[in-house]
Amino acid sequence: MLSGVEKILFLLLTLASLGGAFFTFRTMFRLIARGQEPLDWSRIPGRLGTGLMVFLTQKTLFRTRPIVGFLHALVAWGFTLYMLVNVIDVLEGLVTGFQFLPHHWLGALYRVFVDVFSVLVLVGVAFFLIRRFVTGDLRLLTENRVLMEPATRQGIRTDSMIVGVFILLHVGFRLIGASFDVAQQGGDLYQPAATFLGKAWCGFTPGMLETGRHVGWWGALGLILAFIPYFPYSKHAHLFMGPLNHMVSPDADSPAALPALDFEQEDVEQFGTGRLNDLSQKQLLDAYACIMCNRCQDQCPAYTTGKQLSPSAIEINKRYYLKQHGKDWMSTGNIPDEKLTQWMVSEEAAWSCTTCAFCVEVCPVGNTPLLDILTTRQDLVMMESDFPQDAMEVFNKLETYGNPWGLSSRDREKWMEGLEVPLFREKKSAEYLYWVGCAGAYDSRGKDISRAMVTILKQAGVDFAVLGTEETCTGDSARRIGNEYLFQMLAAQNRETLEKYSFQTIITQCPHCFSTLKNDYARLGMHFDVLHHTQFIARLIDQGSLSLSDRDLQAVTFHDPCYLGRHNREFNAPREVLNRLVATESAVREMPRNRSRSYCCGAGGGNMWYEINRGQRINQARFLEAAETGAETVVTACNFCLLMMEDAMKVTNHEDRMRVRDLAELVADRLQA
């Protein structure tokens, strides 16, 4: 189809495009390579299937916003198809007389497919452009209270516009080219859209039609050539970086269980992330993978209650900061002097995070803004000594008393007065180690749960014992607040205690103790078999070890604790137990946000211990959601959730008609002597 001159021009432009792409992609990967802690490329062969599935099925898009996700899938599939179409178009252009199976049914199918998909992609992209620039979906915006440079805010719009217009023009030119082609042939049954459009050219001379075909061809393919080197600068890089991110990310257990820091290494000068160069390669890759869809922001408990935090803003800020400073950083090695808290996430925003991991859960491209927050907190705590005053008090209490309440370790056994709870220091060995936790030992409601647990364990005839005064805080709060050093001190203390005794499995009633003993201690080389009490109780019921009285519980709703659910994927055990207690199955009323989409109570990540005085209270937002189900009893399985929900119940004046119970309490209530 192309003339000789055009062919030479096309080949030259292709070379220029590929050359340009080589340099821009190299720059992007070199920037990522400047990060700390190398990406684990060795995972890729084993995860090729994962990456491909993410790309082909678009399944990560459907975790939230299913309709938008579907439209994205249309664009993505259409775009992928277009890569093949582009190859055929190039062949048609370069090889005189080439047509893709013009007389075969496969060729016909191909033509229908391309024709219809062209229209679908155009509709899809037009929808996205209208949504972003005309109707202005609020979910695509980040409120001004969130730290973000005005240039970045503008950059998001520009970037979206460029990508949108590129797709629109590329596919549009392709369709126009096809319409001229079809007009030349006098219509094609298998290209209805192109035929329809081709009617507009009636009255054109054959020469004009041929010119039109060339214009369409060059418009479509020329744009591709122009766009390829631009890829790394646009958010379209997510097309490669998203699947790549899924392939190189560490195996996920709890996303908050960071790798342990090594304090023995004396040459390490920096712990946590303070400046750009402290970020890991994964943290830099995240920035390129982010498509700025703000799904993470939709249900971030901090953002949705009016705090300064937006997880997506963290990735977006990194992206534009790299755009601005990356080249200089790479060529001169000069580390930008600004702290991350000046441009990536404000200090207040970092402290607002409850580490609920919703952002990690829903990100379609596998980003982990939660890690950026946790490592930034490590810098603030350990390098800068700059954190909320109340958090300092918690550190002091943990250091002096081994519990965040700051109560004497001598009083750790007070809750068990009159209960005859077996102690490891007397028994030395038991099948199960019941880890009571600080809340279970000191908080008045926590003690209720501990007593309920003892009743259950005793009735089931479980061989168990507790550590009593020898138990110390697992260090969950310390670690999430960023005090890794204190966390490791507490963990070392517990290691010493745990190594003294013989047991097979640890049972905890606190999901924070559970996750820390299970995942965080594993990072320190301590591997335990740990069960949450909901899992253990479900097992006891299954085995018929508990004799429960009649089902009578009416109108309940279950609040998933983040560290049981999202962090450790246990959604069923508590519901199975609950189903054994309710009068009818319909008595369990799920909140709109449940299971992996559950909304945090507001206490996680150390937020139990300090206040962020901005916006609405997270626990109240969650409690009202529970109240709206019409439930009389809000059931949970975490000491902190229980306290937060009870507090919200009182503040929102629901005390007279609702109550908050731990699952273990409900089970203990129903035990028959």
Place this chain on the structure above:
Amino acid sequence: MKIGVLIKQVPGSEASLRILPDHSWIDESTLEFEMNESDSYALEEALQIVEREGDGEVVAISMGPEPRTTKVLREALAKGAHRAIHIVESPPYEIDPLLVGHIIKNAIAEEHFDLLFSGLQSNDLSQGQTGLVVGELLGMNTATLVMATEMQDDHIRVKRELEGRWFQWVTIPLPAVLTIQSGINQPRYPSLKGIMGAKKKEIRIVPKETVLPEVEKTQSFGSIYIPQKEKKTVMIEGDATTVVQKLVDVFKHEIKIL
């Protein structure tokens, strides 16, 4: 500028205290100890002065047994004190402030501090004497209940807390001893660098026996006990003169307040 800070280790405010069976002292065996509250403010003030002046040394001084004293001194070093002096003591612990003052004086006399800080009082015995006694024994100027400090060449200007929300500014020449009131500043939390660095800083060990003074003990514990609640009414009858006479008698001999 060389500043010494006297730091005591005291049972944590939430520690549950039990009295030894022989009533000689509290049972310390499983007690949590921490840096005395007002001493941590004294330390912070010393660190801030040295930081403001841009030059100087802060020396943390504590008297007590292992391991709690080392723990508190390491904390001070982690926060930024340059070195520490540990007067090692084993039970029975000295509680007579005059004797304690003499022991500390003997241990630190050669240091020739420009300033010596202590907290206003300890959270356990609350005698409020040690800083003053050491100051007196070393012949230094003293100011108590300090709420703010300002360095002025070889003087220090301090804001003292008086009764009834009154304050007083005094300027005293160096060397001087100040007892610091809680709330004067915001004590810091040690950075990791500080904690790591503290491991390498010097703690000079001074056994108490080597610095014992030749002074007579003026105070000792009789018996430690939890205040007993008791209700006792005595009716005094008779005419006014007899009642007054009997009342004075009770004040003088029974409850000994006259």
